[in-house]
Amino acid sequence: MSRSLPSSLARWSLWVALAVLATATAVALWLHRPLPLRLAGQPYVDVVIEPGMSARQIAEHLVEAGVDTSAWGLFAWFRLSGQAHLLKAGSYEIEPGTTPRALLEQLVRGRQAVRRLTLVEGWNLRQVLQAVRTAEHLVDDLPPGDDPVALARHLGLPSGHAEGRFFPDTYIYPKRSTASRVLQQAAAAMDERLAQAWAQRQPSLPLRSPEEALILASIVEKETGHGPDRPLIAGVFINRLRIGMRLQSDPTVIYGLGERFDGNLRRRDLLTDTPYNTYTRAGLPPTPIAMPGWDALLATVQPASTRALYFVARGDGTSAFSQSLEEHNRAVRRYQLGR
Incomplete structure (x- = not known):
């Protein structure tokens, strides 16, 4: 009886090892096959893998999300x-046709589901926030409203004012990213491009800082799309700044009017003083x-080299x-009044 026990145990261990090997081989062959995974009748499986999840938890989470x-x-x-x-x-988005091998590669390489947000040259802050708040799968964690000071504080912008601080470009973000993260990326891009432009400035410009260059560039951007x-x-604006002549830029007046502007700029608007009215105030807003x-940054x-002081x-x-x-x-009579 004492001699047969080790023999039985050895046979049992052998059978267990063979069963594990057979199971592992079956799993490897099954999951290694080129046939795609089923997605439980969904166009794609949308799943979030949280930091710290184990491989077992990830597998269970994928199945719960709809990988059949x-x-x-x-x-x-x-x-x-x-x-x-x-x-x-x-x-992640698990798309139809995804094989087990492709799924593993997607998770190992971190190929997340992404979306795109385009910020357009010449947009003001209200337009930026509207685009951000309606962007697909972007979590709105911004302060309510469109206060540029509150937003700058929330994002940690050193300028203290969010208007014009985001570089117009297309930004790619993973699904469920926060709006703050995307805007901070756009703000960092503007800081970088502004520094590049400032490093290429002409000598003796009447601009004392990159911030002043950014302000003037925003006016140049709004004055023309050509x-x-x-x-x-x-x-023209540089010439005016040099001699102390007011910029007299309509876009600055319109900006100062804010939501009061109804699309028609009137003479009384040009005479209504605001911090942004460059008809009533000298220098930059x-x-x-x-x-x-x-292009506007570099042009600024x-x-x-011109002697012009006016344009229409x-x-x-x-x-x-x-x-x-x-x-x-x-020129005004010819092009604006049709005479």
């Missing part, structure tokens, strides 16, 4: 691959009035430039 397979089988596949410890947290005219318009793009620090829109997207008030008035 065995959680134990997925876990076994993760373990057999030798990459179970490399699975990354994040927000690229070749930007350096000339910047040159206190903050940017919009987001300038790279590298303005065209021709009506075709371009502007006519004049050195004297008499010449400017003729």
